[in-house]
Amino acid sequence: MRFATHLTRLRKERGLSIRQLAAAAGLDYSQVQRIEKAKVNIAFTTLVALAQGLEMSVAELLDEFKAPRN
Known part of the structure; x- marks a missing residue:
């Protein structure tokens, strides 16, 4: 869910x-829409795209989403 919210924010920031x-x-279009609604898991190739x-x-x-370094 966090990634979906993050992606939506980034998309909107870029207009x-x-x-x-x-x-x-x-x-x-429907794939991106499902990602933003956190309805699907995405492959690494989709992240790259x-x-x-x-x-x-x-x-x-x-x-x-990086873990803090100690």
Whole structure:
């Protein structure tokens, strides 16, 4: 659920609609919609596509979820 909320926030910050992100990522609109609603688990290749669609690296996309270093 956290990733879905995070993805939606990033998409909106970039002024993209779900359709625009899907097109930029080479994904189907309904797939991105299901991801943002936390209805599906996503493959690493989908993460890569979403990161490309958002014009960021996978590391940047997942940065919020890093465990703190001790």
